[in-house]
Amino acid sequence: MTVTTHTRRGALGVFAAAATAFAFAAPAQAQVDFSGQTIEWIIPFGTGGGSDTWARFNAPFLSRHLPGNPTVVVVNEPGGGSTRGTNLFAQRARADGQTILGTSGSTQFPYLLGDPRVRYEYQDWSVVMVGPTGGVAYVSPSTGVESIDDIANLQGQRLVYASQGATSLDLVPMLAFKLLGLDVNYVFGFGGRGDGRLAFERGEVNIDYQTSSAFIGNVTPLVEEGKAVPIMSWGVLDEDGNPQRDPTFPDLPILEEVYEAMHGEAPSGPMYDAYKAFNTAGFAAQKMVVLPEGASDELVETYRQAWRDVFEDPEYQESFEAALGSYGQVTDRGADALFAAGTNIDPEVRAMVVDMLSDEYNVRLGD
Known part of the structure; x- marks a missing residue:
């Protein structure tokens, strides 16, 4: 059997189209300037993995397109199946735009399952980019x-x-x-x-x-x-x-x-x-970039505009597929839709899955 594969442009999916279609509805560009500053991009995993690779590819482009061209540094905070670094972000990140977090499906799953190690609340954060995969x-x-x-x-x-x-x-x-x-x-x-x-x-x-x-x-x-x-x-x-x-x-x-x-x-x-x-x-909304609780609308729009510009960057377009594969990243309402779908679960469904893991596979959360 032959499995047909398509190029990145074909694999962006309708969410990328949605992000582009709704870009015109974004508020006017905020007057935010990161000149001379350093942005810490927290990745709650070790070096060399998929999330680390994803962030390190994107970081130079984000630096190029944020106002003031700040230095964007990827900071790895592994541990607890990604809950350690994510908890640190939730506890310590200030709402000034100088600390952002990159999450993954492995961060979403403990949250959805009600893992006791989780000390973070996705709904407190503002999503500015989502990267799907399959x-x-x-x-x-x-x-x-x-x-x-x-x-x-x-x-x-x-x-x-x-x-x-x-x-x-x-x-x-x-x-x-x-x-x-x-x-x-x-x-x-x-x-x-x-x-x-x-x-x-x-x-x-x-x-x-x-x-x-x-x-x-x-x-x-x-x-x-x-x-x-x-x-x-x-x-x-x-x-x-x-x-x-x-x-x-x-x-x-x-x-x-x-x-x-x-x-x-x-x-x-x-x-x-x-x-x-x-x-x-785990897949449609696997990787997210979020700002911490309290981030202003102006700051959120600044980051979203930066991602729009990243997606239009010719160098980004030429190198993305070779670096990360065929799935494009989205912002604006496309990101909002994926964020909502990927961070909400019916309590009864959660309870059923937790019971299944315990009864059938002897897996108890937090062990």
């Missing part, structure tokens, strides 16, 4: 699946998945597989999705997922060799929050299509609500 689930042909048309063959099989943890981004495929009714044994303790892929290549597991950039770079060769079969992507959201096929993988169905093919009806109910909430927080 993901693809795939299986070994040893499962008897040779194409998307064979997905139903997975039912009744004992599948094995290498997981980095039930409260990590792996929660999204866990919810997806449970919703589909698949029997999956999770082997926890892997260091990351790269380790999971290597376990798949060694034949130790037979179902896996990778983020889009990792899938394109590392799994596509396996697909071409007949060693992996893509079965679905996590999709994207339109401006109304409705799931759509990922423009990067237009040939792949999304979970909603797979569910309907397997069960004869559209997915619904609390488990599907949980999947949607964590899929949005």
Whole structure:
């Protein structure tokens, strides 16, 4: 099977269009000047990871387009699954624009789950940019699946998945597989999705997922060799929050299509609500740049204007895809919509997921 991929411009999705379309409605540019100042961009993860790479790529462009051209320094504050650095930001950042925070799905998940380590409140903050991404689930042909048309063959099989943890981004495929009714044994303790892929290549597991950039770079060769079969992507959201096929993988169905093919009806109910909430927080709204509580409207607009200018920067446009992959970043109402979708969850849905993690996987928050 051939998986078609598209360029960054095609993969920006409707949220990028929304951000551009609504840019005219922004208030007049504020008179903010950061000349001679240093902006600390807090990243609550260690160096070398995805969030660190994302921030260090964007930092010089943000410096270039903020008024006064301040120095933007990425400050890594790892620990507690990203809760440590995020708590520090919430407690200490002043509302003067000189400290910003970059969050990730791994920051959103503990918040949504009510993890006791969380001492931050997303709704206190102002979002100025959101960077989406995507993901693809795939299986070994040893499962008897040779194409998307064979997905139903997975039912009744004992599948094995290498997981980095039930409260990590792996929660999204866990919810997806449970919703589909698949029997999956999770082997926890892997260091990351790269380790999971290597376990798949060694034949130790037979179902896996990778983020889009990792899938394109590392799994596509396996697909071409007949060693992996893509079965679905996590999709994207339109401006109304409705799931759509990922423009990067237009040939792949999304979970909603797979569910309907397997069960004869559209997915619904609390488990599907949980999947949607964590899929949005983990992928459609994976990375966010926020200002602390108390940031003025003028300051928020200054940062949003800077991001608009970044997105139009020719050097940025030429280098973004090679550095970060095919998913564009958004500001304005596109960012607002993703922020709202990625940081809210129904209390009953949260309780169901917490109970599931405890009862089925012996995972207790805060341990």
